[in-house]
Amino acid sequence: MNEAPxxxxxxxxxxxxxxxxxxxxxxxxxxxxxxxEWFGAERDRTTATIALPCPAVSPPxxxxxxxxxxxxxxxxxxxxxxxxxxxxxxxVHTSRATFWQHPSPWLVAPSSGGAPIRYVVNGARRHPARPxxxxxxxxxxxxxxxxxxxxxxxxxxxxxxERFHRWMNSDRVARFWDLRGTREEHAAYLExxxxxxxxxxxxxxxxxxxxAYFEVYWAKEDRIAPFYDAHDFDxxxxxxxxxxxxxxxxxxxxxxxxxxxxxxxxxxRTQRVVGEPRIDNTRNIAYMHRLGAYTLKEFDFPHKRxxxxxxxxxxxxxxxxx
Numbered sequence: 001m002n003e004a005p006x007x008x009x010x011x012x013x014x015x016x017x018x019x020x021x022x023x024x025x026x027x028x029x030x031x032x033x034x035x036x037e038w039f040g041a042e043r044d045r046t047t048a049t050i051a052l053p054c055p056a057v058s059p060p061x062x063x064x065x066x067x068x069x070x071x072x073x074x075x076x077x078x079x080x081x082x083x084x085x086x087x088x089x090x091x092v093h094t095s096r097a098t099f100w101q102h103p104s105p106w107l108v109a110p111s112s113g114g115a116p117i118r119y120v121v122n123g124a125r126r127h128p129a130r131p132x133x134x135x136x137x138x139x140x141x142x143x144x145x146x147x148x149x150x151x152x153x154x155x156x157x158x159x160x161x162e163r164f165h166r167w168m169n170s171d172r173v174a175r176f177w178d179l180r181g182t183r184e185e186h187a188a189y190l191e192x193x194x195x196x197x198x199x200x201x202x203x204x205x206x207x208x209x210x211x212a213y214f215e216v217y218w219a220k221e222d223r224i225a226p227f228y229d230a231h232d233f234d235x236x237x238x239x240x241x242x243x244x245x246x247x248x249x250x251x252x253x254x255x256x257x258x259x260x261x262x263x264x265x266x267x268x269r270t271q272r273v274v275g276e277p278r279i280d281n282t283r284n285i286a287y288m289h290r291l292g293a294y295t296l297k298e299f300d301f302p303h304k305r306x307x308x309x310x311x312x313x314x315x316x317x318x319x320x321x322x
Contacts (some may be wrong), residue, residue: 028074031092035079035099040144048099050092051146078102097317103265106141109134112267117232127220128232130197138202139262141322143254148206150258152214155194155201161187163210167242176281177240178303196223204246204255211243212255224276227299229310233269236276239284256287261322264313271313276306285309292320 031050038048071090078101080092115131117121139152155164165186168179179189191203196303198221204212219225219234237259241247246255263273277284279298285307289295293311300306 024204027090028070028077028079030103031074031079032099032105035094036105039096039099040142047097048094050094052090052092053088056128060094071281074195092193096322100261100317100322101265101268106139106261109138111265113269122221125221125225126184127218133194133200139258139265141258141261143258146206146250146254148254150255151205151208151291152202152259152262153205155190155203155213157187157190157194160203160210160213161190163242164190164213167213167240170242172244173240173242176278202258206251206255209243211246212239212241214239216259216266219274223301224274224308227276228274228296230270230274233267234265234272234274235267235270236274237263238275247290252287256291257320257322260291260311260316264316273311273313273316275309276301277309279305279307290320292316 004008033049035048037047071080074083074092076078078098080094081098082093084091084093110131112131115129118129119126120129133154135154135156137151137153140149141151141165142149148249161183165181165183167173168177168181168186174180181189190201193199193215198218200216202214203210204214215238217236217238219230219236220232222230222236224230224236239259245251260273264270273293275284275288275293279285285295288309288311291311292315293309296308296310298305298307
């Protein structure tokens with residue numbers, strides 16, 4: 001599929017058909033790069049229709065079954081919402097919400113959703129056993145507006161302790177995290193997070209330059225669980241931005257959206273992402289609201305007054321998303 005997309009309908013700009021040759025591999029996933037280019041270029045593009053010429057005159061034996069199979073696999077595989085045919089053209093109709101939930105263009109590591117559900121009891125809490133955390137890069141996304149690639153990778157204690165130590169001892173970060181300490185204390189903290197099956201500590205990078213630390217956690221077995229009706233696959237997020245140049249509006253939107261995108265992609269059973277920022281962390285709370293989250297309530301942790309912020313999967317992908 002090396003032919004450039006041609007816009008077939010210039011009037012309905014948000015429902016334009018992209019003409020591509022019929023994929024020789026017969027794999028609907030071969031359409032994903034063109035969809036990524038289409039939806040990634042402009043955020044207000046809500047749908048795409050890909051027009052695929054298919055055999056119509058003297059078709060080879062079995063071509064009808066081949067086309068039918070392609071249509072079924074496109075819908076079942078999350079590449080399309082529906083597939084229609086008009087004469088010698090197959091139309092693959094895809095919404096923005098469907099496309100951005102397909103993991104293969106972005107998710108580098110195996111999905112947590114591939115693990116079977118097996119319950120364990122941890123203290124007074126019963127929750128699904130969590131799969132092992134992958135090493136290395138887990139998510140990668142090219143951002144055309146920034147001409148930059150955002151990645152998330154699992155923390156490497158040996159590689160990341162020094163920068164984590166520097167970030168935690170900065171006044172700006174310490175105000176909210178209150179984890180000033182020695183290098184040894186910060187190494188021990190990271191080792192504990194890496195060993196904890198319910199927390200996945202991650203480093204965010206732009207073009208392989210680290211700028212932030214994220215803790216993605218399973219809410220059911222976290223300290224937040226007693227404060228709301230935590231579901232089995234709810235995910236939570238703690239974050240700190242260590243490098244000041246990542247606070248600009250363009251970068252802030254890019255990395256915040258991308259981290260949330262990863263959290264929903266990693267397990268399709270995750271229907272909610274939650275956060276518990278300190279109540280005076282108004283920047284964090286306001287930005288979550290801009291992405292479609294709402295504040296369920298305010299509550300008291302032993303160490304802080306917090307806001308319980310909730311983002312629903314459907315809201316993220318349908319109205320705000322990547």
